[in-house]
Amino acid sequence: MSSIEIEAKTTQEAIEKACKHFHLSEEELDIEVLEIRSTGIFGMVGNKKTKIRVTPKQDNTIVVAQETLRKIVSLISEDTKISAEKKGDDIILTIEGNNPRTLIGHRGRTLEALEFIVNKAVNKASEKKVRVIVDSENYRQRREEFLKRLAFRVGEKAKKTKKTVATDPMSPHDRRIVHLALKEDHQVQTESKGEGFLKEVLIIPNKNNIDENTE
Amino acid sequence: MEMKELIEYIAKVLVDNPEEVKVTELEGRQTSVIELRVAKEDLGKVIGKQGRTARAMRTILGAASTKIKKRSVLEILE
Numbered sequence: 001m002s003s004i005e006i007e008a009k010t011t012q013e014a015i016e017k018a019c020k021h022f023h024l025s026e027e028e029l030d031i032e033v034l035e036i037r038s039t040g041i042f043g044m045v046g047n048k049k050t051k052i053r054v055t056p057k058q059d060n061t062i063v064v065a066q067e068t069l070r071k072i073v074s075l076i077s078e079d080t081k082i083s084a085e086k087k088g089d090d091i092i093l094t095i096e097g098n099n100p101r102t103l104i105g106h107r108g109r110t111l112e113a114l115e116f117i118v119n120k121a122v123n124k125a126s127e128k129k130v131r132v133i134v135d136s137e138n139y140r141q142r143r144e145e146f147l148k149r150l151a152f153r154v155g156e157k158a159k160k161t162k163k164t165v166a167t168d169p170m171s172p173h174d175r176r177i178v179h180l181a182l183k184e185d186h187q188v189q190t191e192s193k194g195e196g197f198l199k200e201v202l203i204i205p206n207k208n209n210i211d212e213n214t215e
Numbered sequence: 216m217e218m219k220e221l222i223e224y225i226a227k228v229l230v231d232n233p234e235e236v237k238v239t240e241l242e243g244r245q246t247s248v249i250e251l252r253v254a255k256e257d258l259g260k261v262i263g264k265q266g267r268t269a270r271a272m273r274t275i276l277g278a279a280s281t282k283i284k285k286r287s288v289l290e291i292l293e
Contacts (some may be wrong), residue, residue, distance in 0.1 A: 020233055068228055075221040076279040102278050113274035120268065121228040197265070 003055035004036065018054040021027050023064060023121070030055045032098050061122050065091050065132045068121045069114060077102055093118070095136040104139050111139060114170060144177055151181035151203075158203045169198035218287050221279055222249050225272055233248035246286045249276065253291075261291060 008014035011033060015026055022029065035051040051210065056064075066084040071096055073080045080097030095103055104111050115134035123129055133140070150167070158165045167178065178201045179190045187206050192199040219240040227233040235254040240247055253261055262269045273289050280287040 020227075023228060023251070071224055072221065072275065075217050075224065076275065077282065102281055105274065105278055109274050110278040113271035113278075116267065116271040117225055117275065124229070148291075197267070211254070 003030075003053055005051060007049040007051045009049060011036070011052065014028055014050055014052045015054075015170060018052065022054070022056050022060075023068065024060060028057055028060055028063070030057055034048075048141075061130050062091050062147050065093060065118055065122045065130075067096070069093050069118050069134065071115065072114065073097070073103065089149050090131045090133055092133045092135060093124075095134065097136075100137045103136055103186075108139055108143055109171075111136060112173065143174070147174055147177040148181045151178045154203050155185055158205045160186050162202045162205050162207065164202050166193065166200045166202050169194060169200050171198060175199060175201050218247060218249055218276060218279060218283075222251055222272065222276065222289060225275065226251055226253060226261055229260045229268065230254065231260070232257055246288060247280075248288050248290055250290050250292055255293075258291070258293065 004018070006014045006017050006019055006021070015029075015031060018029060018031070019026055032053045032055075033050070034053055035049070062084050062159065066082050070080075070082045073082065077097055077099040080095055080099070080103070083094045083096065085092050085094075102110070103114070105113070111134050115132060118132050118134060122132055154165050154167060170178070175192055181190055181193075182190050182203065189204045189206055191202045191204065193202050195201050219238050223236060223238040226238070228238045230253050232254040235252075235257070237252040239250045241250065251261065254257060260268070261272070263271075269289070269291060276287050276289050
């Protein structure tokens with residue numbers, strides 16, 4: 001967690017600014033007063049501002065992550081709960097609620113969007129990059145297994161027909177799983193094709209390498 | 216009301232000048248237009264690389280809109 005210096009007219013105002021900046025309460029911050037505004041004569045001279053240095057107390061990233069997600073999700077769906085756990089350097093947030101489909105979204109798009117925003121929020125306040133993973137109903141694992149099966153199936157098709165097969169357009173995260181699933185298979189090559197965020201994965205048969213006995 | 220609050224909260228989390236985040240909602244019968252204004256130097260923060268942040272906000276707004284069975288559109292104004 002990095003510290004920042006804040007200037008304001010009063011110490012209280014500076015603290016309030018700091019709380020807003022980090023999205024934390026005063027108790028969660030270490031505050032050090034560097035300079036105190038001198039009032040001067042009739043407030044004319046000495047227009048120096050109060051300056052404080054603020055450092056979030058240790059291990060608040062998990063609190064920031066959980067709180068940010070809780071607030072956003074509460075505005076989308078009622079009765080949701082967010083649990084948080086640390087896994088190595090990553091933070092895993094799990095959404096539990098009665099509306100998982102809305103929160104996961106089509107092909108996990110809403111989960112991905114939530115994850116993206118929470119990562120931005122968390123890494124704004126911290127120096128060391130942490131990765132936050134947002135999950136619900138074990139969606140991440142289910143999706144990964146589904147994509148692996150899809151990759152193997154499409155790979156088999158490419159080998160059999162000896163023609164390039166394309167998947168539907170996918171997000172970078174999903175494409176990565178497909179590429180990795182077929183990495184060890186030397187009978188096919190994979191390539192991304194397309195413009196922008198969603199791209200297709202091409203599974204290209206390696207003509208010289210195909211083992212004819214697999215039929 | 217909640218749509219406006221949602222965008223306002225997300226925008227404030229992202230920017231450096233949260234006090235300059237202004238959100239207005241133009242309510243139509245089927246579609247609501249949410250207008251977001253931020254400080255000039257924060258514009259990039261709410262749009263993101265190749266519009267990725269803006270897209271994430273629109274996706275979240277879309278999910279929230281299904282609840283009220285109404286379409287919401289996010290406009291980021293300069």
